[in-house]
Amino acid sequence: MPTQTVYPNVVHTDPTGQTKQEFTSDQDVRWCPGCGDYAILAQVQKLMPSLGISRENIVFVSGIGCSSRFPYYMNTYGIHSIHGRAPAVATGIKAVRPDLTVWMVTGDGDGLSIGGNHLLHVLRRNVDVKILMFNNQIYGLTKGQYSPTSPLGKKAKSTPLGSVDYPLDPVSVALGAGATFVARTVDVNVKHIAETLKRASQHQGTAFVEIYQNCPIFNDAAFDYMTDKSTKDDHVLAMEHGKPLRFGANGEKGVALDASMRPQIVDVATYGEDKLLVHDETNEVLSLIVSRLRHPEFPVPIGVFRSAERPSYDRMMNEQVDAATKGNKKTLQQLLDAGSWTVT
Amino acid sequence: MPTQTVYPNVVHTDPTGQTKQEFTSDQDVRWCPGCGDYAILAQVQKLMPSLGISRENIVFVSGIGCSSRFPYYMNTYGIHSIHGRAPAVATGIKAVRPDLTVWMVTGDGDGLSIGGNHLLHVLRRNVDVKILMFNNQIYGLTKGQYSPTSPLGKKAKSTPLGSVDYPLDPVSVALGAGATFVARTVDVNVKHIAETLKRASQHQGTAFVEIYQNCPIFNDAAFDYMTDKSTKDDHVLAMEHGKPLRFGANGEKGVALDASMRPQIVDVATYGEDKLLVHDETNEVLSLIVSRLRHPEFPVPIGVFRSAERPSYDRMMNEQVDAATKGNKKTLQQLLDAGSWTVT
Amino acid sequence: MVALRTRFLTTATMGTSAAGKPHEQVDSVAIRFAGDSGDGMQLVGTQFTSTTALAGNDLSTLPDFPAEIRAPAGSLAGVSGYQINFSSNAVFTSGDVLDVLVAMNPAALKRNLKDLKEGGILLVNSEAFNAKNLERAGYKENPLDSNIVGAYRLFKVDITGQTLAAVREFKLDHRAATRCRNFYALGIVYWLFSRNMDATISWIQRKFSDKTLSEANLAALKAGFNYGETTEMFDHAYEVRKAEIAPGKYRNISGNEGLALGLMAASELTGLNLFLGSYPITPASDVLHMLSNMKHMGVRTLQAEDEIAAVCACVGAAYSGALAATTTSGPGMALKAEAIGLAVMLELPMVVINVQRAGPSTGMPTKTEQADLLQAMFGRNGECPLPVLSARTPGDCFHAAIEAARIAVTYMTPVILLTDGYVANGAEPWPVPDVSKLPPIPVKFRTETEGFKPYLRDDNLARPWAIPGTPGLEHRVGGIEKENLTGNISYDGPNHEAMCRLRAEKVARVANSLPPTLVEGAQEGDLLVLGWGSTYGSIAGGIHRVQLRGHKVGHVQLQHLNPLPNDLEDIMKRFKRVMVPEMNLGQLSVLLRNRYPGQPIHSHTKIQGTPFRETEIAKAITSLLEAN
Amino acid sequence: MVALRTRFLTTATMGTSAAGKPHEQVDSVAIRFAGDSGDGMQLVGTQFTSTTALAGNDLSTLPDFPAEIRAPAGSLAGVSGYQINFSSNAVFTSGDVLDVLVAMNPAALKRNLKDLKEGGILLVNSEAFNAKNLERAGYKENPLDSNIVGAYRLFKVDITGQTLAAVREFKLDHRAATRCRNFYALGIVYWLFSRNMDATISWIQRKFSDKTLSEANLAALKAGFNYGETTEMFDHAYEVRKAEIAPGKYRNISGNEGLALGLMAASELTGLNLFLGSYPITPASDVLHMLSNMKHMGVRTLQAEDEIAAVCACVGAAYSGALAATTTSGPGMALKAEAIGLAVMLELPMVVINVQRAGPSTGMPTKTEQADLLQAMFGRNGECPLPVLSARTPGDCFHAAIEAARIAVTYMTPVILLTDGYVANGAEPWPVPDVSKLPPIPVKFRTETEGFKPYLRDDNLARPWAIPGTPGLEHRVGGIEKENLTGNISYDGPNHEAMCRLRAEKVARVANSLPPTLVEGAQEGDLLVLGWGSTYGSIAGGIHRVQLRGHKVGHVQLQHLNPLPNDLEDIMKRFKRVMVPEMNLGQLSVLLRNRYPGQPIHSHTKIQGTPFRETEIAKAITSLLEAN
């Protein structure tokens, strides 16, 4: 029983020349006016043609939530699954069809509340899936409960006196799970989204991208401090591989470790640029240190925290199967016959 | 409707003078001969009397697995719940009964496979529960499948050709979740277990202790490199707060960061002790760096990775309720009457 | 409840309104306000409801939320509606067909027109019927100019324009000014039904902290009312007289409010702290929200990471002596199955509430259904029996929650309470109970160490509740089969059989604690209509219609689905036939056929995400009776 | 199968063994090897089985694992057993009562003696009956010296001592030497039943890579055999002649092996890649282990993080064109409920296997039960129908897995296949099928873009399987209710009703593809015994016993539980009564009473974690017939 080809033996279409329009499905987009999801959708639809992959070879998978409606708007294959389980669905797809390109869309509730465990496991397995977590720090679809990423003290529908749970930081969780690619971007910064998604698409293995996303209806302005013209320079740290960690309107501030190994904000001019931390996506120590820079003490880092190479689960699994089948001479009949005797 | 006292108004017994024997239940212990679980049980039973807490105020909670049989052997209150869900059960106990002392026992499968999400959430909430994860890097109770902590390539019942999943590191996961107390110890080092458990018991909030535990039946000798007399000095790094990271039979080796901020093993004599990393349980950067020291490249750190103070979920929740009830003059009848009119 | 009822515009007595226009007396009106999500329809609906209740009508309401969070303005998906049925007689449901439809835009018209009866009043905001909105609603031509609306009494009012004019003096920006138009529409409707606007006026004054906004909305409201009074469009107003309602204190209550208050009452009656472990899900989330707002009453709520954690936290809380409850809907219920099984094994009290929605899978979250009954009964591995209850009306949710708690703590068992989206979001005037007169629910934690065995049972077969903190009663419980009495782990075959049968018998004995089953209508005769849950009103209304024609039809609406009442079989036998209407494909029928093998059961089902209409039930009854 | 059967020691023909001792011919023997977990009882059991199969007997076996991983040596919890029932006639079960019990220590005696029939042979390792072991087993005095064993033919052999003597020459350490004693015991039993030891000898030679160990075990085996032949203890041996077995190729197969092989065969027959997503759980884990060992056959297995992930991975794999399967037991089944509902909604093929164990909750993981049938039927939110199958014997697991896959891909639906711990771990000789003669299962992925609609159905009401990689068929699926044909999201009421009924009708139509139901025994008459799953052997054996007494009893063992076969009602009507034996509290009965309301169903239940005995069924039949 050799490995069968599970997909029909059809001639694939030529991926060159695909347009954004072709990646747009015929379904009406059902997000609230002003929702940050629109901008992300537009960037993803724009990115797709550049990947050189035909539409039919792409699958978008999601869970449940406003964000998880995403697959309906992509004219590719897609599964809008159940709450929190998209990583497992995506793993199933890649396990049997490593030839497919799989993107996954989830929310802070879908991915970190009910789906936290599957997220941990898809990351540790390093399944070749691109994960976009739309983090609006709220449950949108169920109309405004606090989420695992809402800040402590958040007043929302189920926490009228303020939440008493500390939030999870998606980037820290991903790094804790051993993720090979971890990045953060923000809905309004379309150029940065585009670059980050491009980087994610190039990664072999799980690429985890947290996207801060404004929910104007239930958690408006949660990210204003980092998107507002007047404040963003002082509150956003755009990381670049190999470059010192600098921010501020003119890059006048930097991040360094103090004598006791704690991160501090320094004035670059007086402190000296050479003593700043230099970002290194391939060095876990750096990824970890920057992951812990949190608003309001620190500017919020955006960009790629970590990018490491490691064979993906689906590749290793399929290589194992391929290697085993290659040498195999056994038929199913022989397997059935094993240990048999004949009665005459 | 004031807060009622949920527990009967009985005179609690005096906790002084309790003995290990009194903490031992009448159930036969059902682990295999030679199982590492025995040593841990003995240490826990020994620790209990020293806590100054009467037996009746202690609850042991577990999931399912060999390790999760633990509560049956403790003559305290206890719940042997279902697979992976002990953190949620424990959270429920503490939410309504912050007066109780809750310990939780789980395995690498129970806690990080099926129960990974609940673990993340109990840690981020910082519920005042002491968690012991018995990590034997295998599923014991179901007779020997690889677990999420088994090393890549592990050959076990469901992976005859070797696993293709990267393991999770419990300590890294816990730190990623924002745990306030994270430690590691090993079954055979009874002194170290005792100290570590003591530290855990003193922590307010979630204390997470990973205990490497030998399963002689399905994963024998997994930790020999760090327990064997001949090798352990070179493979174990016993961290101490405020002390430089040194190991080796005579502490001749140390851990430092190289120029590119990557950890390296150095010869203390030539490198200089003052340039070694100095462990600081309260500095997340240090906790993170040591958490990534992994065998075989590095010695395995044992001891307390991180210890930070932060009010616990159950405390904040109950404070919120207490504060709200204190001021309250509303009766249930008044609530029912709200918005009512009278028909005559 | 059984009073004669005539429909709007069929009985008419003419009078004269204060301002001179004649008004016509009618018995009963169903009206629906429909508009875009942003149009504030829920708000005017609830205002109209309060005023109507104060006016002494019987009434029933139902909101119709859009399935989407906030679909694009003007789209079909974004239509939000609020329906109220009110009468000078008894009201059973929120109304089968509409007498009045208020449509604020083309999409609202398109979605709702099918429910307006022929000759009904159709009030539209003509301004909104512009090219853009028509296109969004999928209209090729303006329906107001076509014979689509020919069968109705159409009133085109430029509500937007009139509102802008009415609020001009307040100098609001265009958006804010436009948003007053819902009150303008409400004003018209108030006039149309000769309502006193005082309650709404004082509500507006209280609600809007911004003085200008408050006055603008008041101005819009009054302008609408005056429009009705002064324009030529309406030649007369209507009046629905007070219903004969038993004297007493009333309030409006939705089913979800009923649950939240009922759980709090159960907490008080048992003397136990209330703990709710829940994970948000439509249409159950509001119970979590309401109880989260009750910290001052000592309520502890945990928004868990998922439904499994929510119910597992209840296991911990119940073990520790709290009154533990968890609320969810279908998909969440599926996830809780394993842990509910644990609670059955541990024999711990717990109230599990499933506010059912249309399934399977994600289904139609905002739509109602009763298709989780068999899941409640059988959706766990092994023989895993537990009591199952339901609630028939919003107000009954209060009592059902208390009853669920009573059974849970008396029998030491998890109990499933099934409500649904219809009863959860629907509202009705409800006689407020006197808390001091509710029967207390005695709970005694075990404290005597003498003779303590964790699984030694009392007369109800309940095991002792021995909670942590009690010296000498330290014991361990777990999901493995337990030895009778001691609760120790046991793999013994006959012990397992004994325990399985004991657990089943314990649940069966709950039936002994139930009052006689109430049969409404005929006590014997041609047909028993046997329903459960939220179909109560539709069935009562349907029977009411056919009984007018002299058939002997009885009605039992089951609160207890497991165990079934002891007297049910006798009751069934008093009727020639039994009809079981359900909003599913016949789930109670399965239980009845199993339990009463001889009894002929006629299952009548509808599964459209909406309640039965009274007329549908009436028709089904009639055709069954005529098939005789 | 229907051949006359007489029990051991009742029919006896004396002969003489090769070595001179007389041997007695008997028809049928049930023997159990029992000892400590560390005593290697499973090993000698399977050796005895192979030899017995080669000798041409019909047989059936059942291991009895301890519930604990490895309880302390000598403890009751640590007792491990292996039972084999073999005969010169047809064998139905692994045997009701034992003819022979081999007890290697006091705990083994204590746990198993109750199953030994009066006058049966009791062979004990007398050395193990020392003070320490007696205490561990909870014996106050040595039972070998008491009249506890008075009713049996006791043979005390110092098996340990004899073994040590036999292997002394190999100079093993004490522990290794002692561990040869299971082969010594096997040797005695081989002699007792006049067995040829060649197969075991060559197995030992193959198995032990360590030459010394191999020879020591051989020596022990032979010493045991010689002990039987030479001592005075046994005055004669027994012989069970070859059974009349249809000529052909046979092998031993356990139920879990049957499932693994069946899924692989289905993969070959459909031409689809097999994907198994699973999470370990007793007693299902072995299917995962076996298939994980089949990478060379192209099988992909994923040990998921939990049961939910396992089935969700199947959703992804099925959507992508694989033959997806997931295996679990009760608690895991509860967890999968929500995602199975998703698969029902997506209408994707999938085989979900529940190897049932005793519940509820964690229950008794190593014990068998059939109490998850109603969970399979109803354990999901909403109206969520799917086909449910069962397997009757270990060998039938192979065919049931293929049938489940056939239905799944033909009707585009998840299918639940129920087996249980008894059939999973039990083994029997099985006629090996010729793969080339198994009917192929045609599967065609949709490729034509023309007229493609994701929910356009064929005659079976199956929707097209259009998998990623196919240009022009890009489409999205999800758990929200879908519009008929297009599969777009729809909240329309009548559409929902139509879809609910379509999904139900699709599953109902599976019945049209089933062959006529096989009725064994009487084709009409007094009583139909209607079983499902692993009770097959017990029922067949039970009926066999009573038919001897002239009653007209028919037997149907259902493979298909949903939908039920079209001809079942007619069959039931041909009998005066229908008895339904189940290892639960009457779950199939619920379905039958619902489906065939007129039909009187007599439920006969046992829930002890162990299969029915043939005599129990016979007794139940008799008392029902006599109640006539």
Ligand SMILES: Cc1ncc(C[n+]2csc(CCOP(=O)(O)OP(=O)(O)O)c2C)c(N)n1
């Ligand atoms: C099993 C289950 N539980 C709960 C829900 C209800 N639910 C749907 S989406 C959601 C949370 C959405 O939050 P998030 O993932 O942050 O997405 P957003 O809407 O904010 O984009 C919840 C609780 C569900 N659909 N299924």
Ligand SMILES: Cc1ncc(C[n+]2csc(CCOP(=O)(O)OP(=O)(O)O)c2C)c(N)n1
């Ligand atoms: C829902 C569910 N799934 C699966 C199982 C089977 N199971 C029991 S314990 C276990 C894994 C145990 O591994 P671990 O937590 O590492 O504990 P150990 O036995 O190694 O101490 C599994 C898979 C179960 N009991 N329940």
Ligand code: SF4
């Ligand atoms: S609720 Fe928030 S997240 Fe959801 S669609 Fe609306 S704006 Fe976006």
Ligand code: SF4
């Ligand atoms: S299987 Fe392993 S972990 Fe479990 S009791 Fe035995 S030795 Fe301990």
Ligand SMILES: [Mg+2]
């Ligand atoms: Mg969100």
Ligand SMILES: [Mg+2]
């Ligand atoms: Mg383990």
